[in-house]
Amino acid sequence: MLIMAQRTYPGHTHIGNIATTKRKAKNEVIRQLTQERGPAPDTESWLIMFQGKGMPQYWIILLVKKNTTLEAIDSILRYIWLECCGHLSAFTIYGEDYTSFPDDELGGKSMKTRLGKLFSVGLEGEYIYDYGDSTYLTFKVIDLVPFNPKGDKNVEIVAQNDPPEILCSVCGEPATQICLECLYENDVEEPFFCDACFEEHECDEEMSLPVVNSPRMGQCAYMG
Ligand SMILES: [Zn+2]
Numbered sequence: 001m002l003i004m005a006q007r008t009y010p011g012h013t014h015i016g017n018i019a020t021t022k023r024k025a026k027n028e029v030i031r032q033l034t035q036e037r038g039p040a041p042d043t044e045s046w047l048i049m050f051q052g053k054g055m056p057q058y059w060i061i062l063l064v065k066k067n068t069t070l071e072a073i074d075s076i077l078r079y080i081w082l083e084c085c086g087h088l089s090a091f092t093i094y095g096e097d098y099t100s101f102p103d104d105e106l107g108g109k110s111m112k113t114r115l116g117k118l119f120s121v122g123l124e125g126e127y128i129y130d131y132g133d134s135t136y137l138t139f140k141v142i143d144l145v146p147f148n149p150k151g152d153k154n155v156e157i158v159a160q161n162d163p164p165e166i167l168c169s170v171c172g173e174p175a176t177q178i179c180l181e182c183l184y185e186n187d188v189e190e191p192f193f194c195d196a197c198f199e200e201h202e203c204d205e206e207m208s209l210p211v212v213n214s215p216r217m218g219q220c221a222y223m224g
C-alpha cells in the first residue's frame, strides 16, 4: 500500500515563540499579532512567505509595510539567509527583473521600486542571490493585514522554519560540517559530518562550511 508522506515543515513564530508548521504559520502569526499588538488604525502590511526554491523546508514569513521598497526586503533576506560577500541580487515579478544593480549592463528595474502598486495578495515571484554560486528563492504574498512591523521598521521576520535535522553520514549524530570536496568534487550525496568524524575524514579540512539554517548552506563562503 502506498502511503502518501505528507511532509510538514516545522517552525516557530517570532512573536510569542509558538511552535507551528509551514502550513499553519500564517494563521498562527495573525493570532499572535492580534493578541500582542492589536490591529492598528489605517495600517496595512503584507504577509509574504519566502522559501528556498526546491528546498521547501527553509521558509520564513515577513511582515512588510505596504508601501516600502523591494530593497528593504532584499536587505532582510541577506541578513537572515544569504549574505556572504555582497553579491548581486534580483527579484523577478511579472517577468520583470528588479535588481540591486540597475545601472549595470544587465539592466532591469531598481529595487527602490515600492510595493504598494506592484504587490497584491496571491502574487508569486522569484528571487536570486549571487549570479555565480546562485541561491534561488520563491515567494508568495499571502495576506494584507492591519498590523505594523515592530519598532517602526519596514520589515519584520514573524515566523521561520526550525533547523532541519541533518545527521553525520558516518555516526548519525547531528552534523556540523559540510565537506565541500565531497559535495562538489566527489559528488557525494551526504557530505555531512559531525566535528569528530570530520577530523577523521580524509578530504582537505580547509574545504568545509558549517551546517546552518539557510537555503544558502554550502554555497560560496556562507557561514550563517
Ligand atoms: Zn559569496
Ligand SMILES: [Zn+2]
Residues within 6 Å of the ligand: 168, 169, 170, 171, 172, 173, 193, 194, 195, 196, 197, 198
Ligand atoms: Zn559523526
Ligand SMILES: [Zn+2]
Residues within 6 Å of the ligand: 179, 180, 181, 182, 183, 201, 202, 203, 204
Ligand atoms: Zn570529503
